[in-house]
Each structure stands twice: as structure tokens, then as C-alpha cells.
Amino acid sequence: REPCLDISHEKAVKDLMDTSLHSSRRAARQWTYQTCTEFGFYQTCEDATCPFSGMLTLQVDTQLCPLLFGISQHSLPARITFTNTYYGGDKPHTYRVLYVNGGIDPWQELSVVQDRTEEEEEAQTIFIEDTAHCADMTSRRVTDRRSLKKARKIENHVARWLKTAAQEKMEKRGV
Known part of the structure; x- marks a missing residue:
């Protein structure tokens, strides 16, 4: 028997806040940082026809930026524009x-x-x-x-x- 997995938002945030060297979520934290500073590409499910949870919203995703890294949600469009301009x-x-x-x-x-x-x-x-x-x-x-x-x-x-x-x-x- 396998134990149940905790896939709650609270657990995900707690894992992403773990900055220890041996964190099992290092890659996820690094990716989240890149979404906050360069990409802004989030996987949301806000459309009524979406087969996944409607709780996957842009607002929920972008709230991670100030929470985890102190990066304002309002700075995201300028950061994304800079990345696209800089890299083509x-x-x-x-x-x-x-x-x-x-x-x-x-x-x-x-x-x-x-x-x-x-x-x-x-x-x-x-x-x-x-x-x-x-x-x-x-x-x-x-x-x-x-x-x-x-x-x-x-x-x-x-x-x-x-x-x-x-x-x-x-x-x-x-x-």
C-alpha cells in the first residue's frame, strides 16, 4: 500500500518555500522563479470547459511571486516584455x-x-x-x-x- 499524497495548495507552497540544499522541490522552485521573472507562462484552468480544477487561476499562480520571492505581481508584464525583447x-x-x-x-x-x-x-x-x-x-x-x-x-x-x-x-x- 502506498500512502496518500498531499497535493494541496498549502503543501505545494510550503514545499516551494523550502530553500534548503536538499529540497526535493528545487527544480519546481527554480521554474517558479523563472515564471515570475522572465516567462509569466502559467497553466490555468479558468474556462468552464476545462476538465481540471477551476482553482488553477492566473491570480493563484501569480500570488506565488510576492509570497516566495518578494516580486510584485504588477511587475510581471514588464518582466515578460523585457525577456521577449532581449531574447527575440x-x-x-x-x-x-x-x-x-x-x-x-x-x-x-x-x-x-x-x-x-x-x-x-x-x-x-x-x-x-x-x-x-x-x-x-x-x-x-x-x-x-x-x-x-x-x-x-x-x-x-x-x-x-x-x-x-x-x-x-x-x-x-x-x-
């Missing part, structure tokens, strides 16, 4: 970056999903039509769909970029 939003000027997204990934809204132009070929998107968040990082299975198997060829991109970078470095040295 969904059209960043990046070099040798892969943007991997799944078709049923709610986080794709925060990513780059459009293919790049030819002159920006060093920054590419990989869209896996029928997968969810981080599916490309899970262990390989016999049952994986072909699109997922193809997407996992990320190491080919990275290997090519590393080879190109090494060649560029050698050229700069005049070798």
Missing part, C-alpha cells in the same frame, strides 16, 4: 540552436516552432507532430513512432555543428 521572442537571432517541440506539448507556445530561413540554417526547429513535452529526451522504445525516432537524431546536428566550429577555429589559427 519567437524570432530569436540564434546560432546553432535546435528548438524541439511536440505537437501535443503545451510549452510549444513558449518556443520557436517555425522553420528558419536558409541563411539561418544553423538555428533549426524540430517539430514532432504526435508527441508531448520532452518526449525526445526519454529512453528509446520499440513502440516509438517514426517521427520521434527521426527527431532523436539531434546528435547529428550537434556533431555537425561541433565539426564546423572546430574547422572555423582551425581556419582562424591559419592551420
